[in-house]
Every structure is written in structure tokens, then in C-alpha cells.
Amino acid sequence: MSAKEKTEKTETRPKSEKNRSQAFWQSLLVPLLAVFTGLVIGGIVIAATDKGVAAAFVNFSANPLGIFPAIWKAVITAYGALFYGSLGSPRELIEGFRVYQTSGDKALLLKAIYPFTESLVTATPYIFAGLAVAVGFRCGLFNIGAEGQFFMGALGSAFVGYSLIGLPWFIHLPLAILGGAVAGALWGAIPGYLKAKFGAHEVVNTIMMNWIAFRLSDWLLTGPMKASGFRPVTPNIQPAAELPRFFPDPLRFNWGFVLALVVAWLVYWFLFKTTLGFEIRAVGANPDGAKYAGMSVTRNFVLVMTLSGALAGLAGASQVLGVDHWVGQGFSAGYGFDSIALALLGKSHPVGVVLAALLFGVLRSGATRMQSLAGIPIDIISIIQGLVIIFVAAPAIIRWIYRIRVSEQETILTRGWGK
Amino acid sequence: MTAENFPSKIPSGKRIATGIALLVIGLLMSLFFLPGTETGQTATFGLNLSSSAAILLPDMTLPVQASLYVLVLIVVFMGAFHMARGIRSPGALFGIVAFCFVAAFLIWATRGRSLSLIGMLTSSLVRATPIALAALCGVISERAAVVNIGIEGIMLIAAEASVVTASLSDSLYLGLLVGILSGALVAAFHAWLVIRFKVDQIVSGVAINIFATGATSFLSSKYLQHQSDLLNNSGTFPIISIPLLSKIPIIGPIFFENNLIVYLMMIIVIVMHIVLYYTPWGLRTRAVGEHPKAADTLGINVYFMRYVNVIIGGMIAGLGGAYFTLGSVGRFDEVMTAGKGFIGLAAMIFGNWNPLGAFTSSLIFGFADSLQVKMQILKVPIPSSILGMAPYIVTMIVLTGLVGKATPPAADGQPYEK
Numbered sequence: 001m002s003a004k005e006k007t008e009k010t011e012t013r014p015k016s017e018k019n020r021s022q023a024f025w026q027s028l029l030v031p032l033l034a035v036f037t038g039l040v041i042g043g044i045v046i047a048a049t050d051k052g053v054a055a056a057f058v059n060f061s062a063n064p065l066g067i068f069p070a071i072w073k074a075v076i077t078a079y080g081a082l083f084y085g086s087l088g089s090p091r092e093l094i095e096g097f098r099v100y101q102t103s104g105d106k107a108l109l110l111k112a113i114y115p116f117t118e119s120l121v122t123a124t125p126y127i128f129a130g131l132a133v134a135v136g137f138r139c140g141l142f143n144i145g146a147e148g149q150f151f152m153g154a155l156g157s158a159f160v161g162y163s164l165i166g167l168p169w170f171i172h173l174p175l176a177i178l179g180g181a182v183a184g185a186l187w188g189a190i191p192g193y194l195k196a197k198f199g200a201h202e203v204v205n206t207i208m209m210n211w212i213a214f215r216l217s218d219w220l221l222t223g224p225m226k227a228s229g230f231r232p233v234t235p236n237i238q239p240a241a242e243l244p245r246f247f248p249d250p251l252r253f254n255w256g257f258v259l260a261l262v263v264a265w266l267v268y269w270f271l272f273k274t275t276l277g278f279e280i281r282a283v284g285a286n287p288d289g290a291k292y293a294g295m296s297v298t299r300n301f302v303l304v305m306t307l308s309g310a311l312a313g314l315a316g317a318s319q320v321l322g323v324d325h326w327v328g329q330g331f332s333a334g335y336g337f338d339s340i341a342l343a344l345l346g347k348s349h350p351v352g353v354v355l356a357a358l359l360f361g362v363l364r365s366g367a368t369r370m371q372s373l374a375g376i377p378i379d380i381i382s383i384i385q386g387l388v389i390i391f392v393a394a395p396a397i398i399r400w401i402y403r404i405r406v407s408e409q410e411t412i413l414t415r416g417w418g419k
Numbered sequence: 420m421t422a423e424n425f426p427s428k429i430p431s432g433k434r435i436a437t438g439i440a441l442l443v444i445g446l447l448m449s450l451f452f453l454p455g456t457e458t459g460q461t462a463t464f465g466l467n468l469s470s471s472a473a474i475l476l477p478d479m480t481l482p483v484q485a486s487l488y489v490l491v492l493i494v495v496f497m498g499a500f501h502m503a504r505g506i507r508s509p510g511a512l513f514g515i516v517a518f519c520f521v522a523a524f525l526i527w528a529t530r531g532r533s534l535s536l537i538g539m540l541t542s543s544l545v546r547a548t549p550i551a552l553a554a555l556c557g558v559i560s561e562r563a564a565v566v567n568i569g570i571e572g573i574m575l576i577a578a579e580a581s582v583v584t585a586s587l588s589d590s591l592y593l594g595l596l597v598g599i600l601s602g603a604l605v606a607a608f609h610a611w612l613v614i615r616f617k618v619d620q621i622v623s624g625v626a627i628n629i630f631a632t633g634a635t636s637f638l639s640s641k642y643l644q645h646q647s648d649l650l651n652n653s654g655t656f657p658i659i660s661i662p663l664l665s666k667i668p669i670i671g672p673i674f675f676e677n678n679l680i681v682y683l684m685m686i687i688v689i690v691m692h693i694v695l696y697y698t699p700w701g702l703r704t705r706a707v708g709e710h711p712k713a714a715d716t717l718g719i720n721v722y723f724m725r726y727v728n729v730i731i732g733g734m735i736a737g738l739g740g741a742y743f744t745l746g747s748v749g750r751f752d753e754v755m756t757a758g759k760g761f762i763g764l765a766a767m768i769f770g771n772w773n774p775l776g777a778f779t780s781s782l783i784f785g786f787a788d789s790l791q792v793k794m795q796i797l798k799v800p801i802p803s804s805i806l807g808m809a810p811y812i813v814t815m816i817v818l819t820g821l822v823g824k825a826t827p828p829a830a831d832g833q834p835y836e837k
Contacts, residue, residue: 045637049638049641049642142621142625144625194815194818194819197819198818198819200815200818200819201768201818203568203621204761204764204765204768204814204818205815205818207758207761208758208761208765208811208812208814208815209811209815210758211757211758211808211811212808212811212812215804215805215807215808215811216804216805216808218804218807219802219804219805222802222804223802337625337628337629337632340625340629341629344622376641377636377637377640377641379632379633379634379636379637379640380633380637381633382629382630382632382633382634382636382637383630383633383634383637384633385629385630385633386626386627386628386629386630386631386632386633386634387626387630389622389625389626389629390612390618390623390626390630393618393619393622393623393626394612394616394618394623396616396617396618397612397616
């Protein structure tokens with residue numbers, strides 16, 4: 001290697017690294033602005049439906065400036081409750097830590113970290129479910145059925161969890177997790193097979209599978225899987241099948257979160273470091289090209305939908321085995337649609353999905369607090385999510401609002417019917 | 420995919436497989452339905468909606484076992500014939516077998532009792548109404564190559580908007596109008612996203628669904644549930660009997676004794692058929708959906724056609740949304756559309772993207788829906804939640820395309836760039 005070449009190389013390297021970090025920040029820009037804009041519009045909705053603001057508007061002629069404090073108060077109360085409920089307050093944290101150091105009493109410290117650990121608990125199934133949809137996107141498949149797969153996964157792992165008795169935990173727990181993954185995988189594989197074999201569009205089919213899952217669970221919970229008693233719920237799972245918790249009750253933070261991170265890394269490795277993962281992405285990028293290169297498009301469809309279903313099933317399993325320990329009706333409220341938002345927000349990349357899931361964990365877990373403290377229905381989060389999806393899917397709108405001049409490569413996520 | 424080039428001669432392997440499947444269906448029918456019956460048992464099917472009809476038809480009384488034998492034999496014969504000679508039309512084959520199966524099921528379920536057949540068909544049409552309206556919305560926008568998966572969300576928003584307006588203003592017609600306009604508004608937003616910003620059409624539809632679910636539930640739990648008398652109590656459109664026509668036996672009570680929205684739906688089916696196939700506007704719409712570039716070359720404004728068609732579709736879906744509240748229960752419940760928008764999309768595909776087909780397939784879904792309710796009343800020993808899966812399973816079977824070949828508009832789902 002000549003000296004000249006060497007200098008050229010050292011010169012070009014920092015430049016490309018700089019470009020890469022610039023590209024990295026640019027790729028973060030749109031999602032962040034999308035979330036921000038979603039929160040702003042959510043704030044407008046909160047203010048518009050607030051009683052104090054309405055009262056200020058009635059008094060508009062007497063005190064025209066009064067509406068601004070009213071709006072400010074409404075939004076701050078709501079979002080304050082949201083973030084207090086999801087992250088906790090720093091003051092309590094410091095106080096708890098001080099007490100723990102001086103007297104060794106953990107109670108205050110645990111109380112202070114409770115909101116944050118709850119956010120992580122909420123984020124755990126989101127990580128799995130978001131990965132499920134993201135894997136589908138990578139192959140050009142749109143899995144809207146994470147909801148049903150989640151539910152079936154929950155039922156599957158609950159069944160394994162309560163029906164087997166007397167097993168040691170290191171056998172029972174993996175079996176229960178596997179039960180959830182298999183049930184979810186089955187629920188995802190059916191639309192995948194129908195897509196591959198008949199070209200039936202997976203969007204409609206996965207939704208149909210959702211409704212079938214609900215009806216099936218209705219039947220299972222009132223019949224074969226019902227615990228003794230009045231309520232339509234499954235029996236509690238065996239302690240051996242539970243995902244162990246890190247802290248004493250009422251903190252529900254458990255190993256499910258760690259499992260989720262491990263699975264996210266596995267998905268990353270699978271998608272980007274293996275031949276099969278490459279094939280999947282090739283099919284997603286250009287099915288005709290992939291077919292031309294000798295890859296089986298249909299086989300990848302089935303494989304990806306199965307994998308996607310398994311991941312969504314794991315989401316249900318983590319919720320049952322780590323948090324609830326039983327399954328009841330209406331168990332999986334909105335995970336399916338949330339996970340779409342997650343995958344879009346995370347740009348179908350495992351790291352992005354994990355980050356997006358943490359954000360949603362914070363929003364969802366805080367929203368419960370917001371509902372009780374500020375009286376704002378929890379559905380506001382769905383409104384914000386819908387907006388975030390629109391903004392992420394249409395970066396042009398964000399660029400249009402904020403006057404950003406960046407040309408970004410846009411990816412096609414799905415195709416028309418049966419093509 | 421596989422159904423693209425249907426060979427004129429069905430390969431014998433496939434033919435035999437299908438034939439065996441039919442024989443198995445026949446066997447299952449006899450195994451499942453026959454054991455529960457007794458000799459001499461009859462099933463009675465009422466053919467009058469009310470006893471005050473002008474022309475009363477006698478009830479149809481069928482001997483259970485004999486009828487079941489006949490139906491099983493038909494299925495077995497179809498299977499054997501298909502194996503030996505091959506039946507060219509998969510639609511006819513499936514149709515006859517499905518009819519035999521459903522008829523056998525009905526006779527078995529009604530054995531020793533009576534069931535109002537007309538009542539069931541009437542409720543099929545009523546239940547098909549929102550599905551058909553969703554399907555028609557899909558047809559008109561997809562004919563212009565814009566996929567609208569947000570129909571479900573549009574219907575939810577329209578349902579809530581119309582019931583609140585009607586409750587506040589005490590006018591059902593104003594409520595209906597606002598429902599239709601809100602549908603148009605959401606559809607216009609969808610069109611704006613996918614045409615102006617070239618957002619992925621399915622993603623945009625999903626976002627609309629999520630947003631609509633959130634927004635309607637938010638408003639419902641914030642306002643509607645607390646002041647339900649003031650905001651969520653609209654009453655429903657009365658049933659209008661059309662003079663003379665409603666007196667025709669069987670057809671009369673089914674088609675000519677309905678409320679306004681059901682009539683509007685049937686009118687839209689006919690009008691849309693005429694507009695799509697016999698007017699310049701329809702020709703342009705189809706041209707834009709099949710080959711936008713060629714249409715553009717001929718001076719058709721592709722974007723304009725797409726905007727207008729999607730918005731008209733939104734108005735139809737808005738009417739469908741208003742049906743849930745003003746046409747049915749007079750009250751808004753959270754997520755009350757229960758997947759009807761998506762079933763409508765399946766009906767559209769099954770109906771091969773044309774209005775009459777979409778209407779017919781909506782009727783099948785409506786029938787599956789009302790069958791399920793009737794079975795609960797007849798206390799069939801199958802859990803209602805299992806029976807409730809029927810419409811969804813039918814949708815999935817329909818989507819396989821085994822029943823008939825469906826061809827979407829060539830440019831469906833693709834943004835147009837000049």
C-alpha cells in the first residue's frame with residue numbers, strides 16, 4: 001500500500017463517519033418531531049375539551065387574556081400527571097435514596113421508582129409486539145393482527161402455566177413462554193399461508209383472525225379454560241411458570257423486560273446478520289427481484305408471518321407470566337394498533353422499536369394516572385398515536401410544517417391487493 | 420396469484436382432490452346432522468313477516484330426514500360428478516355445495532320447531548346494509564386506484580357525529596347529513612395524504628382507524644356517557660312500507676319494508692352501477708384506476724378524479740356509519756362498528772370491485788350474521804361465540820379466491836406521479 005493511498009484513506013474515513021452520524025440524527029429528526037407534533041395536537045384536544053378553558057371562553061369579553069392561563073393550566077395538569085405517573089418525581093427519588101443510605105429502609109426508594117418501573121413493565125409487551133410488526137414490514141407484510149396473536153399467545157402461555165403442575169421452574173417457565181410463542185405463531189401463520197398460497201391480503205385476514213381470536217377467547221374463558229368462580233378468567237398460573245420479579249410487591253418489574261431486550265437483539269441479528277434475514281429483507285425491498293434471484297417469496301411470507309405471530313405471542317406471554325398471572329376478557333386492549341405505530345416510529349429497526357416502545361410505555365402508563373388525576377380519558381393516547389403514525393408515514397407533512405429541506409429515502413411498506 | 424390464469428381444463432389431480440373434499444363434506448353433513456333427528460320430525464319455515472300481510476303464504480313444512488338425505492345426496496353427487504367429469508365453474512360448484520350445507524344446517528337446527536325464514540332474510544338485508552355501504556365506498560375509491568382501509572374509522576366517526584347532531588338538533592335528517600359530511604371530510608383527509616403526500620395508502624388508512632377509534636372513544640367517555648340523554652339519544656329512522664310493492668309475497672317484506680338508509684343503500688348500488696359502466700364519468704374513473712398515465716395523456720385530470728371519487732366514497736361510508744346509530748339503535752357505543760368496514764372490503768373483493776357484486780356478497784355476509792343470531796334463539800348446542808366466528812371465517816374463505824377469480828384495478832394502491 002503506497003503512502004498516498006494511506007493518506008487518502010485516513011482523510012476519507014472521518015468524513016464518512018461524520019456523514020453517518022449526520023444521517024443518524026436526520027433519521028431521528030422526523031420521528032422526534034412526529035411525537036412532538038402529536039403531543040402538541042393532543043394538548044390542543046385536551047385544552048379544547050377542558051372545563052376551565054371553556055369557562056375562560058365564556059368570560060372572554062370580561063377577561064380576554066384569561067384564556068391563556070386556563071389553556072396553560074389544562075395542558076400542564078394533564079401532561080404533568082402523565083409524566084409524573086410514568087417517570088416519578090426526582091424529588092421523591094432523591095429523598096428515597098437518602099433515607100435508604102441513612103437508615104437502610106427501602107420502602108421510600110421503592111415507592112419513588114415505582115412509576116418508572118411500571119413504565120418499563122408497560123413497555124415490555126410493546127417491545128415484542130412492535131418487533132412483530134417490524135419484522136413483517138421488513139418483508140413487505142402488514143401484520144395488523146398482533147392483537148389477536150397477542151391474545152392467543154397469552155392464552156397459550158396461561159394454559160401451559162396453569163395446567164402443568166409440579167414441574168421445576170427451569171422447565172415450566174420456558175415451556176410456558178414457548179406455549180405463548182407457538183399459539184401466536186399459529187395465529188400469524190394462517191394469514192401468512194393464505195397470502196403465500198392464494199394471495200389473500202394479509203391486512204384483511206389478520207383483522208379477521210383478530211375477531212376470531214376474540215370470539216374464541218370468549219368461548220375458552222367461559223368454558224374450557226374458565227377457573228372456578230363467577231368471573232370468566234383462567235386459573236392463576238403456577239408459581240413455577242412466573243417470570244421472576246426484581247423487587248417485592250407491588251413493583252411488577254420482571255425478567256420479561258430483559259427477555260424482550262434479548263429478543264430484540266436476536267431479531268436484529270437475524271434480520272441483518274443471517275442469510276435468511278437478508279432474504280426476508282430482499283423480498284420486502286423488491287419481491288420480483290428476489291424471485292429473480294432464486295428466493296422463494298411465498299416461503300418467506302409464511303416464515304415471516306409465523307415469526308411475527310410468535311413475537312406477538314411472546315408479548316402476550318410476557319404480560320401473563322410476568323405481570324397478570326391470569327387472562328381475562330378484553331385482555332389485550334389495543335396492542336395490535338399500538339404495535340403498528342411502534343414499528344413505524346422505530347422505522348422497523350429493532351433498536352428503533354425498543355426506543356419507541358419505551359416511549360409508549362411511558363405514555364400509556366402515565367395515561368392511567370392522567371385519567372385519574374386530570375379526568376382525561378385514556379383514549380387521548382390513541383389520538384396522539386394515530387397522529388404520530390400519520391406524521392411518521394408522511395415525513396413530507398413534518399417537513400412541510402417545520403420547513404425542513406431534507407430528501408429522505410422513502411420505503412414502500414405494503415402493496416396493493418394480492419400482488 | 421395462483422388463480423391468475425385459470426386453465427380451461429382443470430388438472431385431474433386437483434379435480435380429484437376437490438371431489439374427495441366434497442365427498443368428505445357430504446359425509447360430515449350426514450354424520451353431524453342425521454344422528455340428532457327422529458323419523459317423522461318436521462321443520463317449519465314461515466314465509467310471512469306478519470300475519471296481517473295481504474297475501475298469506477302457507478308455511479313451508481319439510482320432513483327433516485328426507486330433506487337431509489336429499490341435500491347430502493346432492494353434495495355427494497356434485498363431488499362424484501366433479502371427479503368424473505369436472506365442473507368448469509368453481510363459483511357454481513361452491514355455491515351449490517354451500518347452499519346445501521346451509522340448508523341442511525337450517526333444517527337440522529329447526530327440527531321439530533319453526534323458524535321465520537322471511538324474518539331471517541329481512542334481517543340479512545338489514546345486517547348487510549353497513550357492509551354493503553362500506554363495500555361500495557371501497558368500490559368507488561379503488562376504481563380510481565385509491566385503497567381505503569380507513570372505512571372502519573370513517574364509519575365510526577360518522578356514527579358518532581350523526582348521533583350527536585341528531586340528538587342535539589332533534590332532526591334525524593340533519594344528523595344523517597352531518598354523518599355523510601363527516602365521512603366526506605375524513606375521506607378527503609385520506610385522499611390528501613395519499614395523493615398530495617403520497618403516503619402509503621394502507622398506512623394512512625390504518626392511521627385513520629386508530630385515530631378514529633381514539634377520538635370517538637375519547638369524546639364518548641368524556642361527554643356522551645355523562646349526558647347520554649342530551650347527546651346520545653337520537654331515535655331511529657322509522658320503517659317505511661312502500662305501497663303496493665311491499666305487498667308482494669316474500670320479496671315485499673324483504674326489500675320494501677325498510678328504513679331510509681337501507682333504501683338509500685339499494686339506490687346507491689343501482690346508481691353506482693349505471694355511473695361506473697354507462698357514463699363518461701365512470702369510464703374516466705375506471706381509466707384512472709387501470710392506467711392513469713394513459714388517462715392523463717387523454718386529458719383526464721388523474722388527481723381530480725381520485726379526490727372526487729375518494730370523497731364520494733367517504734360520503735357513502737359516512738352513510739354506513741350513520742346506519743349504526745340512526746338506522747339501528749339510536750345510540751353510539753365505543754367501537755360499535757366491530758370490523759364491519761373490513762368485512763365490507765372483503766365483500767368488495769369477493770364482488771370483484773363492482774357494485775352489484777359487492778352488494779350480493781354483502782348479502783352473504785349479512786346472512787351469515789343473521790344466521791348466527793337466529794341460531795342463538797333456536798338454542799343450537801354450539802356456543803354463540805363459536806357461531807359468531809362465521810362471518811369472519813366466511814370472509815377469509817372468500818379472500819382465498821377459490822370461490823371466484825377477482826381482479827383488482829391494475830393501478831390499485833399506487834400513487835400517480837406525473
